[in-house]
Amino acid sequence: MARHSFIQMSKLSNVKGRISYITSKARQENLYATYRTADNTFWGNLARECQQEFKRSGTPGRCIEARELIIALPEVYTTYEPQQVLEDFTEEFHRRYDVECVSALHHNKKKTNYHIHLIFSERKLLPKPDVKIATRSVFYDETGQRVRTKKEITGEDGQMRKGCTVIKKGEVYESHLFTTKDERFKSEAFIAEAKEVYTALINFHISDPEQRLKVFDKNSVYLPTKKIGKNNPKEEEIKADNAARQEWNQAADMALITGISEETILEIKQTQIHEKVSQSIRNSGWLPNLFRSIVSRAKDFLQNLIREQSMPPKPTLDIDMAEFRHMRNLMIKLQDKAKEIKHLQDKVLPELKQQLAETKGIFKGKERKALEAQIQQTEREIADKLDKIPDTLKADGYPDVQVFMATYRKAEAVVEQYNRELAEWERKVKENSKPDEKERYAPPERKSVRDQLRRLQAESRQIKPKHRTHDRER
Template identity: 45%
Template sequence: MPRHSFIQMAKLTDLKGRIDYVTNPDRQENLYATYNTADIQFWKMLAKENQEDFKRSGTKGNCIEAREFIVALPENFIDYDKNRPFKTIVDFFKREYGVECFAGLHHNKSMSNYHIHMIFAERKLLPEIMEKIATRNMFFNEAGKHVRTKKEILDEDGEIRAGCTIIPKGEAYERHLFAPKIEYFKDKEFLNEAKYKLTKLINQYVKEEDKKLAVFDKSGPYLPTKKIGKNNPKERQIKADNEVRKQWNHTVDEALLTGLIETEIVVMKRVQISEKVKESIQTYGDFSYLFKSIVEAAINFLKEIISKFLVPPKPVFHGDMEKFNRMEEQRQGFMCLVKQIKTINGLEIQPMKARYELLNPVFKAKERKELAKKLNVAVMHKNNLELQLSSMIESAGYQSIGGFMEDYNRFSEEVSRYKEEVGDWVRGCRVIEIKNRYVKEQNDEGINNPKEKYRNAR
């Protein structure tokens, strides 16, 4: 079983306090380095604008001022130059998602958890301040909510109530330094994508192939171990649970090496562990010792399956699957750009050209001028996309899409052959399984038959 990466995301409601926690030597047992891709004023303005927008929205709960990733690093990274992997990871994230970051490199007190706290903004700084100007006097109540008339903010004596404000006509009533929050950061897909990308980046610094990290797949056959926080009262119980989880994971490794199909083990995990734990909690409540006994029973069940259902070795792919996957991603990127270019040309440029030629230069001069502007914008957009496509093809090491597709098709044929071999192997495994079950049923019937019992006794 490969070692899994630990990358956790959290929402930050007190950005100033969290930055102090990450960078203050008095609050960290072992603080090695800090790195800020912006400046401290940026984070103050970000927190302030987020709070103002949150107040205007009237949403209940706490304002999310930023987000944070906790990224565990392999322990041998402590021997590396502290700034190299650390800054590379932070710069990569900023380059990949286009947002500012503030990070600290730490070790816990027991020197067993080498990790990065990486705070990142959900909003980008606008190129220039965006202001909303009042077209008439505007009135705001104590909660900062806009009301229609001045009467709504006056007290019984006709005076403006404390906390209420008036924005005169012509003045700015709302000012924005930042673009809206990037909604993608709230999506589970973002977290999964970031985990894979950061894990891949960390693995570039891992020299031994067998020590490279992998992202944990909750839908896979393995059980995750739980992290034990500071002063956790359930530390002893969590350690015991982690041990039985590791035993299950080792048994899964044994089953996979024997030749059992991963999807079959996933089904066993669901039936023998997940469903039984759920039933146990519904019946008896959350008793941790019951979890341990359920997993131990599942381990014994899986070991019995291993001993009875042996299958031939799984086919091995001798090509470069990582390169093929990379080319598949590149191909999708190329095709996406090609589709956009065709769409712009077919739905925007060509219709506008046709319309432009039909307009009378004398009587429709103004409309022709406006249409020419739109046409120029569409052409520039198309040209930019074509330049982007050309740059991507060049970055991939090719001069044209045709050359790229020749290599891709060759790799694709190799992968298809491998998948066919795996399909044949899977079908063979199923035949062996059915045969073994049939033999088992026949043996059971023989034991239950009095004549067979007598024959076996003799």
């Protein structure tokens, strides 16, 4: 499968503290660059106004002063000039959303995760402060909530309760330096858009197709794997989850190649994984072992379908068309690899396990160990072959098996339609054998078919314009 981009958003309840943390050389072991579009005064005023607004609203929970994106970069980006990279990525956000930002470019401690922290404001500065003058006395209780009369903040002794305040007529009772929060930053559409924007920007500076990233499509046949953050206490749990997800993804590739439709795989994913996981969470909360068990059973269900499905015949080609011929050869390679894996899974491995089950007795320990070693070797061979299936397609720019199979089926339909039209043309020409009659019928154009195939390939490979396929100079 293709590598997916990682872009995560979080809420900040202490924006000044967070800015200090990500931009401090004393606190960051591998800090390469920092950049800001507004000074500390802006962020201090923003934090104060957000807290005031939050207090006035009476909303429970914590005040959100700003938000932060974490953008993971491919390792090829370590060869680019850090300050320029950071400024490009920050200014892209600044221009697109017209809000102020602070950013920093880091490596984690082990230098395995090169990433950007991008903090942004949900509010903009007003052209001039919005100052509200009290036309009569304004009363606030201990919580900062505005009340109608002085009586509501007066105790039984007739004195104003501690913590309550009064703004007299003619005094400033409220002032705003900023607009209200932009609601779009709370939406799923925003983070989806940010992922698309930054994945495209990352790929803009990568010429090698194998290193380009793609945004994970939650509607695909695959399950996403999770990124393991620094000092994550659930590291082992996430690794186990990712292993289960990867096994499902490999089974999905095999299912596609053996002729099981996307619709069938998606239905199994929905009913056997999503619905059962949702039901489990409603009943018992999040139980990692149960999640892995559900995914494993779904994978077994899919593999049973694969066993029952005979491999489709190798594609044939009745028309000399280079584009489709190349796709057909890729399809044949995939099917050959799938046959090898099916042979190991359905014949070799079961026979070895059967032999092991039948090898009993205290004098057959060496035979059992030899069989166990063969079983482990066969399982490793299967896993390795499954893992390498997408590599067959990467050199040609296809991000994963699902994209290639969808493109191949569309191309196959284009060629079949051409063959039908050609057969119809030949029939009409045969029925009208006179030379002048033949001229009445124009044969279908191969050029049109070639153009359609090239368009399908370009769309599926996500080819960029030629002038954008360059690495950035250091």
